[in-house]
Amino acid sequence: MKPAAFEYVVVDNVTRAVAALSEAHGEAKILAGGQSLVPMLNFRLVKPAILVDINRIPDLAFIEETDHEIRVGALTRHHQLEISPVIARHLPVLSAAMTHVAHLAIRNRGTIGGSLSHADPAAELPMMALLLDAKLHIVSHRGKRAAAASDFFRDALTVDLAEDEMVTEIHVPKLPPGTGWGFEEVARRADDFALAAVAATVTASGGKISEARITLTGVGRTPVRAKEAETLLLGEKLETKLAGRVIAAVRAAITPETDLHASSDYRRHLAGVLTGRAVSTALKRVAGDVE
């Protein structure tokens, strides 16, 4: 199918972008990488009167390091995250996750701002934003605000973003020293959306676990943080058998849906298995047994 007719506006700065959104009174959509929006336009699942193309805003694609965090411009492409030495050094779990996002052709176009704003229930970037405690910086003609990833994802394809708002930057705290990580995903074919994926980080101090984070995608309408499972690890010694302890807690924390690709029961089973592997790898990395 072809999209319904729309007006096409190209902007070269954020002020013009949010002015165009504001003037459209809810009838406009931002066009970033177009990898989710264009299919939705073609199927006429969305029929915006105006597309605001932000691809020519020059200072919206960057990866910068400060003392404590990594700042990423909303227009940064998935592949730039995947190959960035800064991300590899400070957020290696994110580099690993990016290799699972679609095919390279899509990763060359798709953007972090687009993926987070679109919030597909099986996408990797929303779960990574939750895992890494990211903050989204949001601009509209009314001003600026920041939203924690933990508050941003409301439902499938639904986020805390008004029609006149635009995500401009994502700030992510660097992982602390002594942190190990694991990322596990199963998809029907390489580079398909996940049937289930799990990311875990484990931070140790004095030989004991001081912080643990576990997030999942593909197992609910939004990304899930498995807080009860995390609590089971706190204060424990670094032993890989601990990974088994969190599996039941993760399975209890999720309510996967049955769809064309997999049943709810299968996804729950898979989530447990992948959690065991991701946590076990994270524990081995903290202990220095895995690179």
Ligand SMILES: Cc1cc2nc3c(=O)[nH]c(=O)nc-3n(C[C@H](O)[C@H](O)[C@H](O)COP(=O)(O)OP(=O)(O)OC[C@H]3O[C@@H](n4cnc5c(N)ncnc54)[C@H](O)[C@@H]3O)c2cc1C
């Ligand atoms: C065949 C195929 C396979 C895919 N597989 C995967 C996969 O395995 N994992 C995965 O995570 N994704 C996958 N994707 C989706 C891909 O990652 C998209 O790039 C991503 O979901 C959207 O990013 P985008 O930049 O293309 O956004 P667009 O398609 O341009 O926009 C998506 C939505 O976000 C809004 N938007 C965009 N940028 C902003 C912004 N800065 N502020 C506010 N709103 C904004 C748009 O208005 C639109 O509503 C796949 C896509 C395809 C076509």
